[in-house]
Amino acid sequence: MNARRRHEPGPEVESFYHLRGCDLSGRACQGTACFVARHSSGEAQPCDDPRVYCLGRCFESPATGLSGARPRIEVYSRAPVVLARLVQGGARSLEDYWRDGGYHSLETARAAAPSAVLDEVEKSGLRGRGGAGFPTARKWRTAAAQASVPKYVVANADEGDSGAFSDRILMEDDPHALIEGMAIAAHAIGAARGWIYLRQEYPAARLSLEHALAEVREAGLVGRGFDIEICVGQGGYICGEESALLLSIEGRRPEVMARPPYLTEHGIFGQPTVANNVETFAAVPWIIEHGGDAYQALGFSKSRGTKLVSLNSLFARPGLYEVEFGIPVRRIVEEIGGGLRESVLKGVIIGGPLAGIIPPGLLDTQFGFEELAAIGASAGHGGMIAFDERTSIVDLVRHVFSFGAYESCGKCTPCRLGTRRIEEIFTKADDGEWREIVSALKWTSLCGHGIGLAAFAESVMRYYGEEVASCFV
Ligand SMILES: Cc1cc2nc3c(=O)[nH]c(=O)nc-3n(C[C@H](O)[C@H](O)[C@H](O)COP(=O)(O)O)c2cc1C
Ligand code: SF4
Secondary structure, three states: OOOOOOOOOOHHHHOOOOOOOOOOOOOEEOOHHHHHHHHHHOOOOOOOOOOEOOOOOHHHOOOEOOOOOOOEEEEEOOOOOOOOOHHHOOOOOHHHHHHOOOOHHHHHHHHOOHHHHHHHHHHHOOEOOOOOOOEHHHHHHHHHHOOOOOOEEEEEEOOOOOOOOHHHHHHHHOHHHHHHHHHHHHHHHOOOEEEEEEOOOOHHHHHHHHHHHHHHHHOOOOOOOOEEEEEEOOOOHHHHOHHHHHHHHHOOOOOOOOOOOOOOOOOHHHOOEEEEEHHHHHHHHHHHHHOHHHHHOOEEOOEEOEEEEEEOOOEOOOEEEEEEOOOEHHHHHHHHOOOEOOOOEEEEEEOOOOOOEEOHHHOOOEOOHHHHHHOOOOOOOOEEEEEEOOOOHHHHHHHHHHHHHHHOOOOOHHHHHHHHHHHHHHHHOOOOOHHHHHHHHHHHOOOHHHHHHHHHHHHHHHHHHHHHHHHOO
């Protein structure tokens, strides 16, 4: 078989996915933002199977099915970067994008040597917006330095972290920014082909991207020398993890792989591959247009530029906001989000459920990769789920570990079995040895799924220990 051809998925592949052939139109979202919204209003939690963990509508939770409602969109940065067009209503057609100077950055990049593009991205200090905050230029340089061809570029549009809907809105309302960012990356590393790995839960984003790709092919902006294909996921949170994602694109069972080798050396079909998040790519045209120094001037410390934050429905002002790194979390919660609609804040989960909770006493922490990590939290994908005093921590732990168990790829024992055991302990309140399982998750998990669940559990022990202890007496 030609190594570069997609595998024909067999039953061991098909059985992995939760949402194959599933109609999402009437399904209730079971993601964490919807969980806390139902909890606060006293509404029963759905127990549908297969489960849908996030429909990307956390600003209007609890959500059922798909809707065209748009979140409030505002910018709290000295310069709007990724939301610049969205605050003006978006650019869904090539004509609109062109009118606003679209694809000028690609023209500039293609007229320059790939090394000059890499230098500009390096100067900007851009770090990946998908969760880990890895320096983008370093990743691109490694792929560019590989002798093996062809090379590939992948946009991670899986946006599985419950609470985040930023990538969805970017793709629906400004699809060309992603395509332009990918094409610039392709020029910088010498890639011939790209994929957008898009979650099935985002059908409107798919339509928007398909339309945009048809437009740029017709205009000759992609298609010759570099083309992009959309690969639609079939339900599987772990497919957002980049090594699982590439197996999914290849048509193989998407289990996380140990590294090295890294994707930049040995990625899709064994070829050098750059995988970046949608927001990361969407920032690139701005960097090329305004220069790396202008981007570097925004933000603070080791977190430069801006970040999209998605605020859930419990805020008085839920929506999608662009903030500069360095802003105190308190300002996002109290000023931008307007505090909670009702009741009293009990905690904020930033970056999805696989990260530590921020209790009210730590709201003065500045929003930055290292600063949030220092308190056991994470910038993650920028989804911010506030929950109030009506949410029981024990129920929240059960919900998060139920999600963790359901979405585990199954490779590591503490993640495959331990997560189920913790869910069971918190369901029966039987005070089992959950702390040992958390420790095993922390130290032996192969990927951020198990490690993130451990971080979440540790924050629960640290900040809400008394409430948990009272449930076990
Ligand atoms: C369990 C798990 C799920 C992930 N899900 C996503 C996702 O949905 N979207 C995303 O961009 N990155 C996700 N990531 C991070 C990717 O593995 C990878 O770091 C990212 O796509 C790299 O792009 P960036 O450097 O632009 O952030 C996930 C990681 C883990 C461990
Ligand atoms: S930690 Fe969980 S999701 Fe990650 S590789 Fe291990 S079993 Fe798979």
